[in-house]
Amino acid sequence: MTDPPDPGPDLETVFARYEALRDRLPGAAFDTEPQLAATLEDVADRFDGFVLDAFGVLNLGETPIRGAVARMARLRAMGKRLCVLTNAASYPRAAAEARLRRLGFDFAADEVVSSRDIAAAQLHAIAPGALWAAICAEGDDFADIPALVADAMAAPELLVRADAILFLSAARWTEAWQDRLVSAIEALPRPVVIANPDLVAPREGRLTIEPGWWGHDLADRTGQMPHFFGKPYGDAFTAARIRLGPGRHAMVGDTLHTDILGGRAAGVRTVLVAGHGLFAGHDVAPFIARSGIRPDAIVATT
Numbered sequence: 689m690t691d692p693p694d695p696g697p698d699l700e701t702v703f704a705r706y707e708a709l710r711d712r713l714p715g716a717a718f719d720t721e722p723q724l725a726a727t728l729e730d731v732a733d734r735f736d737g738f739v740l741d742a743f744g745v746l747n748l749g750e751t752p753i754r755g756a757v758a759r760m761a762r763l764r765a766m767g768k769r770l771c772v773l774t775n776a777a778s779y780p781r782a783a784a785e786a787r788l789r790r791l792g793f794d795f796a797a798d799e800v801v802s803s804r805d806i807a808a809a810q811l812h813a814i815a816p817g818a819l820w821a822a823i824c825a826e827g828d829d830f831a832d833i834p835a836l837v838a839d840a841m842a843a844p845e846l847l848v849r850a851d852a853i854l855f856l857s858a859a860r861w862t863e864a865w866q867d868r869l870v871s872a873i874e875a876l877p878r879p880v881v882i883a884n885p886d887l888v889a890p891r892e893g894r895l896t897i898e899p900g901w902w903g904h905d906l907a908d909r910t911g912q913m914p915h916f917f918g919k920p921y922g923d924a925f926t927a928a929r930i931r932l933g934p935g936r937h938a939m940v941g942d943t944l945h946t947d948i949l950g951g952r953a954a955g956v957r958t959v960l961v962a963g964h965g966l967f968a969g970h971d972v973a974p975f976i977a978r979s980g981i982r983p984d985a986i987v988a989t990t
């Protein structure tokens with residue numbers, strides 16, 4: 689019999705960690721009280737298009753959220769433009785598109801924006817000609833990344849000798865590996881890119897630790913701030929808004945500190961999905977009050 693998966697940190701731990709990091713996150717002003725509604729269809733008349741998080745909005749791990757596939761079809765029938773903005777950097781965008789199709793969604797290639805692509809586009813500017821040591825999922829071939837990249841977990845000496853560090857996936861990462869990375873950066877400070885700023889991701893029945901968690905731990909312990917790409921940072925929302933074109937758009941997500949804070953800082957309205965993802969099974973109102981991060985609408989489900 690195999691051991692059950694680690695349930696990961698609880699909501700209170702994650703929320704407290706996000707709050708402790710507020711000075712590292714974008715700033716935004718919140719000027720409305722949230723509209724409460726059942727689904728995205730109930731608030732759709734307020735918006736021309738939606739930027740959609742994947743985990744916690746469309747799916748939980750490898751399971752589509754009940755009704756989400758049909759909801760996307762109905763939003764399209766209403767004339768709403770859609771774009772998926774995902775912080776999942778463990779695999780290329782083409783794999784993200786294929787995963788969504790397997791789950792039943794019909795998003796086109798130009799309707800999916802990945803933080804992996806956003807980070808990859810900046811690597812040359814951050815460290816021209818560098819050898820990047822990648823913290824990655826097993827089997828990643830980096831064919832989509834326009835830089836010299838090698839798997840640091842297959843060749844740990846890369847953490848010491850590579851010119852820069854690229855953190856794509858926490859699937860194989862542990863405290864022991866983190867200690868090794870901290871020592872390597874303290875010995876030789878170099879650029880570190882975090883291609884997924886999320887602290888955690890909601891999967892079936894648990895929260896998994898993501899690269900953002902380790903990136904902020906690295907900053908705490910070494911004093912060196914990594915480069916973060918993806919929500920809640922602006923480049924991600926700029927890319928999504930280009931896909932949608934002009935209009936009244938809303939970021940739809942399950943977290944206050946990435947989706948809602950990031951969307952509002954980027955100048956779009958926001959919708960929090962409270963019944964799935966990070967806040968599933970919890971009353972979100974106390975967390976909104978404590979953080980001051982207020983979505984324009986709160987829906988129970990996508």
